[in-house]
Every structure is written in C-alpha cells, then in structure tokens.
Amino acid sequence: MVDSKALDRHVRAARPKYDAELRRWVEIPSISLLPERRPDIQRCAEAAAKTVIALGGTAEVIETRGNPVVVGRFASDRKHPTATIYNHLDVQPAEGAAWKRDPFKLSIEGDRYYARGATDDKGPALSVLHAAVFARQADVPLNIQFIWELEEEIGSPSFDGFMQKHAKSLRTDVVVVSDTVWLAPGKPVVSTGLRGLQGATLRLETGTEDVHSGLTGGAARNPMVELCNLIAALHDGGTGKIHIQGFYDDVVKPTRAELASFSRCGFSLPRFKKVYGLASLRSKDPLEVMQAIWARPTLEVHGIAGGYQGRGIKTIVPPFAEAKVSLRLVPNQTPAKALELLRAEVKRLNPDVVVHGESALAPFRGNSTGALGDVAVQALRFGFGKSPAFVREGGSIGAVVTLERHLKCPIQLIGLSLPDHGYHAPNEYFDWGQAAGGMKTFAKYFELLPAALRGR
Amino acid sequence: MVDSKALDRHVRAARPKYDAELRRWVEIPSISLLPERRPDIQRCAEAAAKTVIALGGTAEVIETRGNPVVVGRFASDRKHPTATIYNHLDVQPAEGAAWKRDPFKLSIEGDRYYARGATDDKGPALSVLHAAVFARQADVPLNIQFIWELEEEIGSPSFDGFMQKHAKSLRTDVVVVSDTVWLAPGKPVVSTGLRGLQGATLRLETGTEDVHSGLTGGAARNPMVELCNLIAALHDGGTGKIHIQGFYDDVVKPTRAELASFSRCGFSLPRFKKVYGLASLRSKDPLEVMQAIWARPTLEVHGIAGGYQGRGIKTIVPPFAEAKVSLRLVPNQTPAKALELLRAEVKRLNPDVVVHGESALAPFRGNSTGALGDVAVQALRFGFGKSPAFVREGGSIGAVVTLERHLKCPIQLIGLSLPDHGYHAPNEYFDWGQAAGGMKTFAKYFELLPAALRGR
Numbered sequence: 001m002v003d004s005k006a007l008d009r010h011v012r013a014a015r016p017k018y019d020a021e022l023r024r025w026v027e028i029p030s031i032s033l034l035p036e037r038r039p040d041i042q043r044c045a046e047a048a049a050k051t052v053i054a055l056g057g058t059a060e061v062i063e064t065r066g067n068p069v070v071v072g073r074f075a076s077d078r079k080h081p082t083a084t085i086y087n088h089l090d091v092q093p094a095e096g097a098a099w100k101r102d103p104f105k106l107s108i109e110g111d112r113y114y115a116r117g118a119t120d121d122k123g124p125a126l127s128v129l130h131a132a133v134f135a136r137q138a139d140v141p142l143n144i145q146f147i148w149e150l151e152e153e154i155g156s157p158s159f160d161g162f163m164q165k166h167a168k169s170l171r172t173d174v175v176v177v178s179d180t181v182w183l184a185p186g187k188p189v190v191s192t193g194l195r196g197l198q199g200a201t202l203r204l205e206t207g208t209e210d211v212h213s214g215l216t217g218g219a220a221r222n223p224m225v226e227l228c229n230l231i232a233a234l235h236d237g238g239t240g241k242i243h244i245q246g247f248y249d250d251v252v253k254p255t256r257a258e259l260a261s262f263s264r265c266g267f268s269l270p271r272f273k274k275v276y277g278l279a280s281l282r283s284k285d286p287l288e289v290m291q292a293i294w295a296r297p298t299l300e301v302h303g304i305a306g307g308y309q310g311r312g313i314k315t316i317v318p319p320f321a322e323a324k325v326s327l328r329l330v331p332n333q334t335p336a337k338a339l340e341l342l343r344a345e346v347k348r349l350n351p352d353v354v355v356h357g358e359s360a361l362a363p364f365r366g367n368s369t370g371a372l373g374d375v376a377v378q379a380l381r382f383g384f385g386k387s388p389a390f391v392r393e394g395g396s397i398g399a400v401v402t403l404e405r406h407l408k409c410p411i412q413l414i415g416l417s418l419p420d421h422g423y424h425a426p427n428e429y430f431d432w433g434q435a436a437g438g439m440k441t442f443a444k445y446f447e448l449l450p451a452a453l454r455g456r
Numbered sequence: 457m458v459d460s461k462a463l464d465r466h467v468r469a470a471r472p473k474y475d476a477e478l479r480r481w482v483e484i485p486s487i488s489l490l491p492e493r494r495p496d497i498q499r500c501a502e503a504a505a506k507t508v509i510a511l512g513g514t515a516e517v518i519e520t521r522g523n524p525v526v527v528g529r530f531a532s533d534r535k536h537p538t539a540t541i542y543n544h545l546d547v548q549p550a551e552g553a554a555w556k557r558d559p560f561k562l563s564i565e566g567d568r569y570y571a572r573g574a575t576d577d578k579g580p581a582l583s584v585l586h587a588a589v590f591a592r593q594a595d596v597p598l599n600i601q602f603i604w605e606l607e608e609e610i611g612s613p614s615f616d617g618f619m620q621k622h623a624k625s626l627r628t629d630v631v632v633v634s635d636t637v638w639l640a641p642g643k644p645v646v647s648t649g650l651r652g653l654q655g656a657t658l659r660l661e662t663g664t665e666d667v668h669s670g671l672t673g674g675a676a677r678n679p680m681v682e683l684c685n686l687i688a689a690l691h692d693g694g695t696g697k698i699h700i701q702g703f704y705d706d707v708v709k710p711t712r713a714e715l716a717s718f719s720r721c722g723f724s725l726p727r728f729k730k731v732y733g734l735a736s737l738r739s740k741d742p743l744e745v746m747q748a749i750w751a752r753p754t755l756e757v758h759g760i761a762g763g764y765q766g767r768g769i770k771t772i773v774p775p776f777a778e779a780k781v782s783l784r785l786v787p788n789q790t791p792a793k794a795l796e797l798l799r800a801e802v803k804r805l806n807p808d809v810v811v812h813g814e815s816a817l818a819p820f821r822g823n824s825t826g827a828l829g830d831v832a833v834q835a836l837r838f839g840f841g842k843s844p845a846f847v848r849e850g851g852s853i854g855a856v857v858t859l860e861r862h863l864k865c866p867i868q869l870i871g872l873s874l875p876d877h878g879y880h881a882p883n884e885y886f887d888w889g890q891a892a893g894g895m896k897t898f899a900k901y902f903e904l905l906p907a908a909l910r911g912r
Contacts, residue, residue, distance in 0.1 A: 033768060084675055093770065098665050154768070161842075181671060195670060199769040208733030209554050212880040213756045214651060214851025215637060218748035219728070219737045225693035226756035232688030237681035240674055272675070277664030277775070280808075281675045289630055292674035296690055300669045301680035302769055307759025312489060312610070312815045313655040313780040315548065316880055319733065324769040328673055391614045418575025424668040424772055 007134060010055035011439045014130045018435060019113075021051050023106040025089065025122045026115035032154045032211030033091035034066060041067045041150050043087050048072075048148055051126075055133050062166065066158030067393035072129070072146035074136045081142040081453045083446060084172040084407070085132075086399060087125035087179060088152030091117035094325070098426035111432040114338075119154070121179045123430030124438060127192070127416055128178055131442030131456070132219045138443075141450050145172060147293045149399055153180070155197065155359025156398035164404035172373060173453050175403050176445070178438075180393045180415030181423060184275075187266050188380045189411035192258075192368045193294065193392035194400055196329035202227060202346060207319035216317055224307050230350050231323060233414035234342075235299040239283050240292060244345045248334045254295045258392075261368075262290045275419040281338075294392035297338075298328040326358070330395065335360035361398035371452040372410055378448055380414070383441025388414075395423070457847045463590060467895045470586045474649035474891060475569075477507050481545065481578045482571035488523060488546035488610045497523045497606050500545050503527075504604055507582075511589050515602075518562035518622065522614030527626070530592045537909045538599040539902065540628040540863070541588075542609030542855055543581035543635060547573035554882035567888040577608070577635045579886030580894060583872055584634055586896030594899075597906050601628060605855055609633070611653065611815025617911035619862040622717040629909050630828060631859050632901070634894075636849045636871030637879060640731075643722050644836045645867035648714075648824045649750065649848035650856055652785035654794045655814030658802060671774055678779035680763050686806050687779060690798075691755040696738050696748060698783075699754045700801040706788045710751045711718060716850075717824075721845035729887070731875040742838055750848035753794075782814070784852065792818035793812035797906040817854035820867070827908040833906055836870070839897025844870075851879070870901070 029042035031037040045061045045068045052059035052072035059072040067090065094103035094116040101107045103116035113123060125148060132144040147170065163170070180191045206221040222437055223281045235242050242248075245277075256260070269286045273279070283289055292298075302325065307318035327338050343355045367373070368390040393413065404411050416438040422428040486500035487493040501517045501524045508515035508528035515528040550559035557563045559572035566711075569579060581604060588600040603626065607614055613665065619626070625701035636647045640900040662677040669676075691698050710718070725742045729735070739745055748754075760782065783794050799811045823829070824846040836844045849869065860867050872894040876885040 016864070033766075033770070049689060093766070096666075132614055196868065197670070197771065199771070201769065206736070207732065210552075210881055211732045212851060213754070213758070213782065214653070214784060214849070215875070215879060216728075216732050216734065216749060217754040217756050217850060218752050219739065219745040220732065221736060221738060222756055224760065225687060225691055225755070228684040228691075228757065229693045231681060231684035234685075235681055237678055237685050250518050261750055272672075276667045276672050276676065278662065278667070278676050280677060281663070282677060283675065289675040293672060296674050297667070298673040299681070300673050300678055300771070300773060301684065301763070301770055302763050303761045303763025303774065304668070304680065305765040308780055309759050309761040309765065310489075310549070313657065313782055314489070314880075315653065315655070315756070315782055316758055317756060318759065326669065326769055328670060332855070350548035379579060390742055393670070394673060419671070424770075425666055 007440055007443055010134045010363055011436050015441065018126055018130060019108060022113055022123060022126055022239055026106050026117045029103055029104045030117070030150060031093050032144055032151050033093055039326050041090060046069050047148055047293060048089055052129065052146065056136065062162065064158040064162040069150065069162050070148040072173040074132045074144040076141055076143050080141045080143055081173040081450055082171065083144055083449055084145040084147055084170065084175045085128045086147045086177045086403060087121045088149040089122055089125065090150040090153050091120065092153050092424045096426060097447040100273045100427055112429045113431065114427065114429045116428055118428055118430040119417040120350045120423045120428065123176045123435060124416040125440035127435045128442045131439045131446060134443045135446035140446050142446055145170065152397065152399060155264050155361050156402065159399050160402050167406040170407065172408055172409055173406055174449065175242065175407060175411045175413060177413050178415055180413045181265055181417045181419055182415065183389060184268065184271055185418055186386055188338045188384055188386055188388040189391050190368060190373070190376045190388045191393040192366045192390050193331065193411035195394050195396050196333065196335055196363035197326055197359055197361040197396040198329060198335040199326040200339065200342060201322050201324055201356045201358060202230065203320060203356065204353045204374060205320040209319050210316040213315040213317050220317045222306070222317050224318060225319045226350060227323050230346065231301055231352060233349050234345060239299065242297065244341050246341050247297070247338065251297065252331050259287065261390050263287055265391045284451060295330055297330050297333060299325060301325050301356065328394065331363045331365040333363060335362060361396040362401040366398045366413060368412055371455050372412060375445060375452045376412055376414055379445035381439045382444040383454040384437045463896055463899055466590045467892045470895065471888070474582060474586060475564060475740065478569055478579060478582055482573045483564050483909065485560045486546045486573070486606060487549050489609050492779055497546060501526050504545055508585065508602065511585065511591065518618065520614040520618040523606040525606065526604040528589045530600040532597055532599050536597045537629040537906055538601055538627065539905055540601040540603055540626065540631045541584045542603045542631055542633045542859060544605040545578055545581065546606040546609050547576065548609050548880045552882060556883055568885045569887065570883065570885040572884055574884055574886040575873040576822065576879045576884065579614045580634045580872040583891045583894035584898045587895045587902060590899045591902035596902050598902055600902060601626065602733070608855060610855065611817055612858065615855050616858050619858050623862040625775050626627055626863065628863055628865055630865055630905065631863060631867045633853060633856055633867060633869050634871055635853055636869045637873045637875055638871065639845060639872055640723055640724065640727055642842055644842055644844040645847050646824065646829065646832045647849040648822045649787065650820040650848050651852050652789060652790040652791055652819035653782055653815060653817040653852040654785060655782040656795065656798060657778050657780055657812045657814060658686065658779040658809050659776060659778040659812065660806070660809045662687055665775050665820055666772040669771045669773050676773045678773050680760070680774060682806055683760060683779050685808060689805050689831055690801060697753065698753065700797050702797050705754065708787050710747065715743065717737035717846050719743055721847045734828045738782055749850040751786055753786050753789060755781060757781050767887060772775050785819045787819045788819040789819060791818060811859055817852040818857040820856045822867055822869065826912050830870060830903045831901060831908045832870055835897045838900040840893045891901045
C-alpha cells in the first residue's frame with residue numbers, strides 16, 4: 001500500500017529536483033522538424049538518460065535510422081510484470097512574435113513552468129519518472145520501463161523500425177502513453193481513441209519567378225488562385241465537409257454508448273472556445289463539437305507558401321504556391337488510403353498540382369473497460385481527487401499504434417496536460433499542480449497494476 | 457532639323473555621365489512601399505534634382521502630403537509650347553533569394569545595367585533627360601518640363617493633391633509618360649490604353665493564436681480554408697472569369713479596329729511565355745492572350761499571409777489569414793465601384809471577412825491617331841529604325857489619369873523598357889541600346905513637336 005503521507009513528502013521533496021531537471025530538458029531546443037536541431041535532439045536524449053541514471057534507474061540512448069529513442073528502466077524482478085510509459089522529448093518549433101518569453105529558457109512563475117515542451121511532453125514525462133522512483137523505493141512488485149521518443153512531432157518516421165528491432169527486449173504487460181490533454185482543470189480524462197493524420201503539401205508551379213500582374217495578369221496562370229480553387233473543391237470550411245471521393249467510406253461512427261459518455265463528460269463549449277481563443281465555431285452544439293474534434297476526420301490548411309506576405313499588396317503573379325494541408329483520420333481510415341484518395345481527387349481537379357505526402361499516423365481505438373480501466377480511474381482519483389471521463393482525443397500520436405502492434409499489449413492513454421497549457425501554441429506551460437498530481441497518480445497506478453494484471 | 461551625326465556624338469559622349477548618374481540614382485533604395493525608406497525617397501528626389509541642375513536645367517523638390525515630386529525644367533521661351541515628361545523614381549521592393557546581385561548596387565555587365573529601378577523607371581527617365589539636354593543645345597523652340605513622381609509603385613496616393621495645387625504652374629501642351637514596355641526587342645509600341653487597379657486585402661480572423669489542429673480541428677474555423685472558399689467563389693483561376701455581381705457591367709470591349717491592330721502588332725506567344733518564364737497560359741490563342749492582358753479585367757491573388765510557411769507542415773489552425781488581391785480594371789470601370797462591388801460580394805459570401813482597400817488607379821484610354829501619333833511614330837523610327845505598334849498596356853500608371861484631368865492635354869505613352877528587363881521582377885535591368893535609342897527618339901520627338909502642336 002502506497003503510504004499517502006510518505007508519497008506527499010516524496011512529491012514535495014522532489015520539487016527542486018523536478019524544477020532543475022525540467023529546466024535542463026526544456027532549455028535544449030529539441031525541435032524534430034528542423035534538421036539543424038539534430039545535435040540538440042542528441043543532447044536532449046543524453047540529458048534524459050542521465051536524469052534516469054541520477055534517479056537510480058538504468059538508461060540507454062538507442063540509435064535508429066532517424067532520431068534516437070531513450071529507454072529507461074527501474075527494474076524490480078524478472079518474475080514481476082512490466083509497465084511501460086511512453087512520452088516524447090522532441091518539441092514543436094517556437095517562432096513568432098506571440099511568444100512573450102524566450103521559448104527555450106524555463107520561466108518559473110509561481111506554479112507555472114513556461115517553455116516550449118513544458119507540457120508537450122517533457123513535464124509529464126518527468127512527473128511519471130518521479131512516480132517510478134517512488135514505486136521503486138516502495139518496493140512495488142513491478143518493473144517500470146520508459147520509452148521516450150524524439151520524433152513524435154514529425155510523425156514518428158523511425159519508430160516502427162526501432163520497435164521492430166527492439167520489441168523483444170521491450171516486452172511489457174501494458175503501455176501507458178502520457179501525452180494527452182484533460183478536458184479542463186479538475187476534469188481528467190482517459191482517452192479511448194486518437195485521430196490519425198496524413199499530412200501533405202499541394203504544390204503548383206506555373207512560372208519561374210515573380211511576374212508583373214499588369215504585364216501578364218489575365219493570361220498568366222495564378223498558382224494562388226488555382227490552389228484556392230482546388231482547396232475549395234476539396235473542402236467546405238463552413239461545414240467542415242470534405243469532398244474527396246470515397247474519403248468517408250471507412251469512417252466508423254461513435255457508438256451510442258460512446259456518445260452518451262461524451263454527453264456526460266463535462267465538456268464545456270464556452271470553456272473550449274475560451275481556452276483556444278476561438279470566437280466562433282462551426283457548430284454551437286456541444287455534442288456536435290465533441291464529435292467534430294474527436295470522432296470525425298478533417299482537412300486543414302495550415303498555410304499557403306509562395307507569393308507576397310508583407311505589408312499591403314505587391315502586384316505580382318507568383319511562380320508557385322504550396323498549400324500545407326493535413327487530414328485528421330478516424331477509425332477505420334488509414335493514412336495510406338487517405339493519401340491515395342487525396343492524390344486521385346487532386347489529379348481529377350488540377351493535374352498540374354503535385355501532392356507530396358508528409359507525416360502519416362494511424363488512428364487508434366482503445367478500450368475503456370476492465371481491470372486496467374479501473375486502475376486508471378482509481379489512480380486519477382487518488383492523484384487529483386477526481387474520476388476521469390472516458391472520451392477520445394482529437395490529436396494523433398503515431399507511436400501508439402506502433403506500440404500496440406509490436407508489443408501486443410493493452411495501451412492506456414493517461415495524460416497530465418491541460419487545454420490551457422497550449423499544446424503547439426505560443427507561451428506553452430506546465431504547472432506544478434499537474435506535475436505533483438501526476439506523480440501521485442502514477443505512483444498509485446504502479447501500486448495497483450500488479451494485482452490488476454494478475455486478475456486479467 | 458536635328459543633326460543626326462551631332463546627336464550620335466552627343467549620345468556617345470553622354471554615356472559615362474549616364475552610367476554615373478544611373479549608379480547614383482539606383483543605389484538609393486527609393487522603395488515607396490516601405491515607410492522606413494522615406495529618407496531614401498527624399499535622398500533620391502534631391503539627387504535627381506541635382507542631376508537636372510548639373511545638366512543645365514532648373515529643378516525643385518516639391519513636397520506633398522506624401523512623398524515629394526521632382527519638377528525639372530529646360531526652358532526655351534514663354535511663347536514656345538511646352539512638353540512634359542512623366543517618369544517615376546520610386547521602385548518596387550527587392551527581397552528574396554532570386555536576386556543574383558545586390559539589387560541596390562549597379563552592376564554594369566556589357567551593355568546591361570542591373571539594379572532595382574534600372575528599367576522601372578530610373579533608366580528611361582535619365583534617357584529622356586539627356587534628350588532634353590540635346591534639344592536645349594540644338595535650340596529647339598520647346599520648353600521641356602519633367603515631372604518625376606516618387607509614389608508610383610504604391611498607387612500615387614498624393615499625386616492628385618500635388619497636381620491640384622500645382623497644375624497652373626505646370627501648364628503644358630502634351631505629356632509623355634515614359635513608363636511602358638515594348639512588345640519585344642526591336643518592337644516598340646505606343647500604348648493607347650492602361651488598365652486600372654484596385655488593390656485590397658481580404659482578412660479573416662477566427663482566433664487569437666495558433667491552435668493545435670488535433671485538439672481543435674473540425675470544430676475550429678480554419679481561416680485559410682474559408683479564404684480559399686471565398687476566393688474560389690470570386691474567381692475561376694482556370695478561365696480567369698470573375699464572379700462579382702455587376703463587375704463586368706462597365707467594361708467597354710475593344711473596337712474591331714483595335715483588335716485588328718492587336719492582331720498585326722507582332723505579339724508572339726512563345727516569346728511572351730519565354731520572357732516571363734510561364735510554361736503554360738490560360739489560353740493558347742495569341743489574340744485571346746492580348747485581350748486578356750490588355751483589354752480585360754483580372755482578379756489576382758498575390759499571396760496569402762498567415763499560418764505556417766516553412767518546411768514541411770505544421771499542424772496548427774492559424775488565427776487569421778489575409779489574402780492580398782488586386783483587380784486590374786479596364787475602361788470604363790472605376791476603382792471605387794470595383795471596390796464597392798467586391799465588398800458587397802465578399803459580404804454576401806463570408807460576412808466575417810474584412811475588406812481593406814489598397815491602391816486605386818483608374819484605367820486610361822488614349823488616342824493613337826493625329827499629328828501627335830505621327831510624331832511618336834517618326835521619333836521611334838528615327839531612334840530605333842522601327843515603327844511602333846499601337847497596342848494597350850496591361851499595367852497601371854495612376855498618374856496618367858490624374859495628369860489628364862488636371863492638365864487637360866493629350867497624354868502619350870512612349871516607353872523604353874523591354875519585357876526581358878523584368879518590371880517588378882528579380883534581376884531587373886536596363887540596357888544601353890534602349891537608353892541610347894531613347895535619347896535619339898526623344899531628341900527627335902522634341903524637334904518634331906512644335907510644328908505638330910501648331911498644326912493641331
């Protein structure tokens with residue numbers, strides 16, 4: 001039995017260490033999208049391995065065809081079951097004037113930790129790590145293993161290769177992926193599904209350089225306009241409906257039970273709008289919104305490169321335009337088929353547009369019931385005093401499906417981040433309340449797990 | 457009678473001076489679009505006035521509510537008629553990797569003068585200036601006056617105010633605007649029409665900052681997608697057709713005589729494509745292309761700001777998107793009505809999109825016949841050995857309509873630039889052949905003008 005007082009003391013005592021380690025981790029700009037950050041990725045992996053070793057575990061930095069993976073271990077006994085925690089230590093880029101602080105310096109303001117990667121996903125990773133230290137000290141009969149990836153933000157291109165090679169040595173009874181977001185402060189969730197992703201660029205070249213729109217306009221093809229025509233044919237931004245032939249064929253609608261679970265989960269439309277700074281949404285009906293973000297595919301245009309972006313207008317016809325798009329996918333869609341359908345539709349609409357596939361992540365559908373579900377509920381109730389809601393998550397974590405396929409064990413999604421923390425947004429932060437509650441939650445989770453696994 | 461040999465000597469002798477003056481002028485980055493270049497605008501005006509004075513004329517830099525205007529004079533006698541030459545000394549921005557040389561250092565390579573502003577419009581201005589010097593020395597009975605604007609590239613916002621205040625002292629019998637482009641080397645034109653312009657930004661704000669497309673996508677409005685929907689509803693990039701209610705109502709089609717003049721002007725479709733680096737056009741029919749660029753309105757999207765522009769994709773929903781667009785207008789459309797119709801259509805299609813009007817320039821329709829037309833033909837034949845074609849120009853020069861309204865005199869459009877010179881494009885250049893031919897052309901023009909004006 002985890003001694004609650006001892007745990008409280010452990011958590012309080014861990015804080016200075018937690019702060020220092022988080023600082024070390026977040027101040028390494030481990031941006032996987034930028035090739036020039038490759039040395040920082042390596043440094044981050046090594047720093048994380050060092051942290052595990054300093055806390056009494058063992059750790060290795062395992063090379064892959066891409067970025068390395070850090071594997072940490074707090075071993076108990078080979079006879080005991082094993083739990084594996086997945087986090088990622090790479091981060092999104094952090095440019096732009098909206099950042100009020102240096103994104104790669106940790107600013108501790110009260111209980112808040114401001115930095116790129118603080119909540120996505122370095123802070124949560126460190127919380128679970130401290131819970132493992134406690135479980136080890138409390139002699140919980142469980143081997144605890146960490147898999148920390150450094151390519152999550154670019155769609156985990158090397159993770160499948162890594163798992164293929166190392167699945168045997170990573171044998172485990174359960175995986176917890178801790179990279180998801182609560183509904184709100186005080187409203188934890190256990191996520192039972194993730195959307196997949198198929199990224200793409202749609203590029204149209206019509207010339208070799210900027211040309212004068214007076215001298216050529218009317219005869220010259222305008223790649224910006226043609227891309228707008230194409231995107232409008234693919235997607236209605238008003239309704240969110242996607243016009244790609246066959247695209248919805250494999251979509252499995254949420255069950256009635258799942259919709260009921262959505263309805264009573266405590267999702268608040270005004271809060272959702274406030275947290276993300278969205279003045280209006282495509283729908284005013286909360287259940288519609290939940291379905292739109294958790295259980296339906298999307299087509300997003302993230303930006304259109306090319307042409308003039310500065311002040312005012314510049315009267316040129318640009319030589320190319322490139323739309324950066326992605327499709328979020330739901331069970332049972334697959335990225336490969338989605339990309340193929342997109343290609344075919346683009347070819348029908350404008351054969352000169354070149355479709356280049358980017359990150360691909362399969363959607364995930366998990367289970368909310370049974371002994372493991374109960375352990376998650378009890379652990380979160382212990383850590384935060386609240387029962388979680390079982391809902392889906394709109395984001396994508398490519399590693400989840402890979403872990404499931406190679407390790408052939410149940411996957412649970414128990415995150416510690418709040419919507420306010422700003423996943424992928426400027427001024428990202430994590431907070432001590434979630435960090436401390438997370439330590440307690442996972443300490444309890446590790447305590448309850450052996451019995452639950454025996455009972456399966 | 458202009459002595460041809462004396463003129464040839466004059467032109468040859470002028471070259472070192474021409475080179476030095478052009479260097480002085482183009483190395484001042486007089487970019488009217490960028491407010492931080494205001495001191496350079498002033499420097500450029502003063503440098504130009506100094507050049508006139510050094511060449512024996514008088515000059516003043518006249519302040520306006522915006523950028524100054526340089527007025528230069530080579531006076532003969534009050535009884536003699538006056539010809540006024542309009543050029544502009546402000547330039548387009550010059551950023552981007554496509555520039556192979558510093559755009560604000562003059563690179564003389566053989567007969568070519570590479571620099572931003574070399575052909576648009578500093579090089580031609582200097583050519584005509586040297587022609588005026590010769591006419592003065594040859595005692596041609598004509599007062600020659602220069603109006604050099606420094607706001608042409610931003611739509612001449614202060615030029616109307618300037619003309620209103622100074623029209624009386626600028627009284628003239630004819631204005632030649634020298635800011636147009638030939639059909640090809642050896643194919644001079646006299647332009648009988650200009651398109652107008654109405655610029656605008658279409659801005660849609662749907663949030664306050666980047667949000668995660670997994671966590672919000674589907675429910676969050678995507679401003680990029682909605683702008684694409686809007687633009688597609690306004691404009692078909694395939695055909696060039698514009699879907700704004702009432703937009704074509706005032707368009708006057710070219711006359712049969714004008715179309716015949718287009719047909720025999722020597723326009724070459726392969727050359728047009730080659731010069732502007734355009735692999736394919738909206739039409740393969742030369743007359744269609746000429747009408748599209750000279751006699752029909754357009755809607756161009758110059759760029760869409762907002763969102764992610766970097767490598768790969770970044771899975772965010774951006775908080776805003778802003779399309780930079782312009783409408784080229786033809787007689788008898790007006791910028792004010794075009795903007796009003798655009799606003800109304802946008803409001804119908806997406807009332808959340810804010811339309812902000814940018815530069816506005818009226819279209820122009822001139823006359824190709826009569827004594828003045830003959831002078832232009834003879835002058836170009838003298839200067840370049842070729843008769844000009846009478847065609848229209850697809851670009852816009854706001855000052856033309858302003859000059860016509862305030863000075864109530866005929867306006868002729870006689871340019872010296874070649875398509876290859878790259879108006880508004882990277883690696884802009886001018887060449888000595890056009891500069892020297894231009895000096896001869898305008899010397900002849902000034903010689904023939906007094907008689908032609910008397911004969912009117």
